[in-house]
Amino acid sequence: MANQTDRKHIAERTAKMLIDIEALGARPEEPFTLTSGTKSPVYIDCRRLISFVSEREEVIGFLEEVVRDAVDGPIDAVAGGETAGIPYAAFLSWKMGLPMLYVRKKPKGFGKHAMVEGNFKEGTRVVLVEDLIFDGGSKVNFINGLRMAGLEVNHAFTIASYGFSKEYEKTLGAIGVKVSWLTDWPAIVEVAERTGYFSPETADMVREFLADPHTWSRARGGK
Numbered sequence: 001m002a003n004q005t006d007r008k009h010i011a012e013r014t015a016k017m018l019i020d021i022e023a024l025g026a027r028p029e030e031p032f033t034l035t036s037g038t039k040s041p042v043y044i045d046c047r048r049l050i051s052f053v054s055e056r057e058e059v060i061g062f063l064e065e066v067v068r069d070a071v072d073g074p075i076d077a078v079a080g081g082e083t084a085g086i087p088y089a090a091f092l093s094w095k096m097g098l099p100m101l102y103v104r105k106k107p108k109g110f111g112k113h114a115m116v117e118g119n120f121k122e123g124t125r126v127v128l129v130e131d132l133i134f135d136g137g138s139k140v141n142f143i144n145g146l147r148m149a150g151l152e153v154n155h156a157f158t159i160a161s162y163g164f165s166k167e168y169e170k171t172l173g174a175i176g177v178k179v180s181w182l183t184d185w186p187a188i189v190e191v192a193e194r195t196g197y198f199s200p201e202t203a204d205m206v207r208e209f210l211a212d213p214h215t216w217s218r219a220r221g222g223k
Contacts (some may be wrong), residue, residue: 010062014183015191022047024188026198028205031220034134039222041209042185042200046131046159059159060091062182067092067127070180071155072207076125077101077118083140085130088159092129101126102211105138105146115145122150127169128176133158133179136171143177161185163210167216185210 018024025032028041049056067075079101080089086102093100101118120126128142139156146153156172156179163184172179182219189206192198209216217223 003018006065008187010066011183011187012060012191014059014062014159015188016195017052017176018044018046018049018183018188019058019192019195021048021052021055024192024197026192026206027201028202031217031222033222036134036137037223038134039217039220040213041205041216042161042189043177044132044160044188047084056091059182059220060095061089063092063129063157063159064089064095066180066182067096067155067157070157070178071127074125075127077120078163079103079116079118079126079142079146079151081105081128081130084132085128085142088131089129099147101151103128105141114149116149116151120149120151123152124150125152128153128156129159130156133161133168133181135162135164135167136179138176139177139179140171143172143175155180157181159183160188162213163187164213 023045025043026041031039031041032043034040036090057082076088077099078093080086082102082104089100101116101120104115108113133139143153156175156177161184163186168179189203193203
């Protein structure tokens with residue numbers, strides 16, 4: 001079982017790899033607009049990671065460790081959310097020797113109108129894998145799609161997170177799903193400032209956003 005020291009190492013090492021592959025953006029003066037409509041001074045492009053083989057393999061090793069530590073009981077398959085979660089589900093399912101599925105954002109408009117692709121049966125126990133979590137809303141949609149297909153899913157895992165645990169309790173916790181991640185913005189900003197990737201001013205701005213993201217966003221025309 002991973003202890004706090006192990007998880008701190010995973011968080012800091014994953015943060016450093018995201019910095020090294022230039023997957024992070026910071027633009028406090030011209031904030032990014034996230035899918036949710038929220039304005040954010042920072043952005044993570046986890047999709048870049050799939051092109052960096054050694055970093056990707058290390059991250060998938062961490063992900064397997066966190067999954068095995070968090071899930072009490074057998075896992076029958078790994079499901080990825082369309083589209084960013086699909087490669088991570090593929091990498092992780094291969095490493096763990098498990099079948100892979102993927103879940104669409106909405107049913108396809110022809111054939112069986114399925115949301116879940118792959119071979120499975122009712123009651124299959126799956127974990128959802130995604131690249132990033134902000135407030136958890138899109139993950140709820142994926143979980144509901146998996147459950148409507150008859151799958152049992154109580155855990156979601158991401159490479160990175162904004163670290164808004166209270167938000168996740170309202171969204172995913174309310175439907176009985178526990179979410180875990182490798183690294184989050186509090187860890188990332190600490191590593192970024194320590195290594196000189198972020199200036200102290202940028203780091204302070206990011207921490208201000210993380211302390212109250214909705215107020216920060218609305219003050220800049222976001223949701």
